[in-house]
Amino acid sequence: MPAPNAITPDKLARLVASPSAPRIIDLRDGPTEAIPGSLFPVLLDPTQWGYASGSSAVLIDTDGSGLAVAAAAILRSEGVAAEVLDGGFAAWAASGLPTVSLVHLPPRHDDGQTWWVTRARPKVDRIACPWLIRRFVDPQARFLFVAPGDVLTVAKQQQAEPFDVADEGVFWSHRGERCTFDIMVEAFGLDAHEPLVRLATIVRGADTDRLDLVPEAAGLLAISLGLSRIHSDDHAQLEAGMAVYDALYRWCRDAQGEKHNWSSHQPARGKVSS
Structure with missing residues (x-):
């Protein structure tokens, strides 16, 4: 006790x-x-x-x-x-x-936050990665969204960690068939946590047009594209996307066995007395 x-x-x-x-x-x-x-x-x-x-x-x-x-x-x-x-x-x-x-965690700013920068108008990886960072790595992390050609310049000027950028000098990026979310799960030592491994497969399928990997990848892609059209502000989209990944993570963690159809949630009918 x-x-x-x-x-x-x-x-x-x-x-x-x-x-x-x-x-x-x-x-x-x-x-x-x-x-x-x-x-x-x-x-x-x-x-x-x-x-x-x-x-x-x-x-x-x-x-x-x-x-x-x-x-x-x-x-x-x-x-x-x-x-x-x-x-x-x-x-x-x-x-x-x-x-x-914490080995690969970028240096913190004076306010204790880590700063990250990526391309504007995120879809899948650039929402999934901030979710992973805020929920598992640094809850107070700050994210900057800029034009693709400005990412590395802003990273240097603001001491922000670039991610999901196609540049040989960027650590947090795609490698082979794996997306940036995969790399973060592994580098932060979370690849032994089975729910995140399941979620990484869904993210990879949606982000790399491998919708055959798992059925949920197509749903995540549809929701991600819908969110990008609802929100013109990247930070508003990120906040909305946090709820999506919270739900997917909980499903991966403890809801995969639950089924739902017309009869699965109907109350049991009592016997009619004779």
Whole structure:
């Protein structure tokens, strides 16, 4: 049984990468891997983090008995529903739960965010990749959409990481039959997480005109093209697309076995008494 104001790794795992997930705040010094969706505060004082009363947070340290305990207590005094991960990151890793590798994470700006830049008018890969980054790698990541010929210039000027660009010097791009989303899943060490592997096949099929890979690829392509015509603003399209990938991820994670037809959700009929 976890201590008061603590959450078990298994319970937190069910919340990770969901729109309603608490802020996962990692207080360890210079980790190379982390719980997906973790934040790394620039300031040490929790009262300066600016979290609103009524919000929720989970504090992470090495074993659940260090800095996280005090930080969670301070946040609770600010009205934040703050818990400590029971057993800390060590317990999470020992449970075999997914972790994200930070080795390929680009340098953070002074505000703690990573900045990314890609081509304007996104369709599939350029929405799927930001979703992956925000849900699993950096929830506060900033994305810039510019004309194709300006991507590398803006990347250099703004210290933003280019992605989904056909240039030999860009790390985050297509390789062979794999799309950029595939590369990110692998490079961030998430290729052992089966739901993301399933989702990557759907994204690859929709993004590379391989609709034969899985039936869901055609549906994703249709939705992506529809969104691109609804929204003239790339950031509005990204926000709308986040819900699409949230739903696909949850389907990949725990809804594939559920069927739906005219009779599957009808209430059971009671017997007529004689």
